[in-house]
Amino acid sequence: MGEAELSQLLAGCLAQDRKDQKTLYKTFYGFAMGICLRYTANRYQAAEVMNQGFLKVFMNLNKYDTDKPFKAWLGRIMINTSINYYRSNLKMAQMEDLEKAEGVRHFDTPDSKLSYDDLLAMVQKLPNAYRTVFNLYAIEGYSHKEIGEALGISDGASKSNLFKARDKLKTMINDAEQWAERSTGGSRRAVADHNPIQMNVSFFNNEILK
Numbered sequence: 001m002g003e004a005e006l007s008q009l010l011a012g013c014l015a016q017d018r019k020d021q022k023t024l025y026k027t028f029y030g031f032a033m034g035i036c037l038r039y040t041a042n043r044y045q046a047a048e049v050m051n052q053g054f055l056k057v058f059m060n061l062n063k064y065d066t067d068k069p070f071k072a073w074l075g076r077i078m079i080n081t082s083i084n085y086y087r088s089n090l091k092m093a094q095m096e097d098l099e100k101a102e103g104v105r106h107f108d109t110p111d112s113k114l115s116y117d118d119l120l121a122m123v124q125k126l127p128n129a130y131r132t133v134f135n136l137y138a139i140e141g142y143s144h145k146e147i148g149e150a151l152g153i154s155d156g157a158s159k160s161n162l163f164k165a166r167d168k169l170k171t172m173i174n175d176a177e178q179w180a181e182r183s184t185g186g187s188r189r190a191v192a193d194h195n196p197i198q199m200n201v202s203f204f205n206n207e208i209l210k
Contacts, residue, residue, distance in 0.1 A: 038135050040085070041128070
């Protein structure tokens with residue numbers, strides 16, 4: 001979508017035009033859902049957060065600075081909405097975290113390749129606290145101080161959750177790679193040759209998990 005078309009669409013949304021609001025929603029649905037999926041355990045939760053985020057977008061569109069990229073502004077709203085969702089469900093999330101902390105070792109799909117969707121599934125298997133801190137630090141670039149302020153936890157708790165998140169993700173990736181090796185009957189090099197997506201896994205492992 002070009003800048004002129006986007007500007008016209010945003011103007012319609014500011015005028016409460018339902019058709020333009022629907023078009024804006026459909027245009028940025030994939031982008032917004034991709035963010036929310038990283039912060040939630042499943043698509044149902046992600047859709048709930050995303051819809052809350054779009055409601056905020058429409059309610060606060062008059063505050064959008066048109067000199068800045070709209071996509072970045074929308075993305076920030078989705079991240080903040082995800083953080084608010086985490087905080088509003090904190091007690092329930094803490095109980096789930098205790099149940100899930102020891103149960104995320106194994107990657108459940110022996111025949112699948114390690115695509116983006118596979119990696120996303122691994123992140124979604126993390127306990128809520130680990131997943132939220134991992135996303136904010138490794139993906140969004142927040143500092144531990146900023147994470148602590150956003151989530152209402154200490155810097156030390158943020159660092160601890162990040163360490164545990166990375167450790168569990170590394171375990172899941174290693175388990176998936178070993179399963180792939182056994183299923184193909186080859187070496188790790190053979191798996192990489194057989195599966196071009198392996199390059200993405202290596203980047204995920206070496207850059208984000210270091």
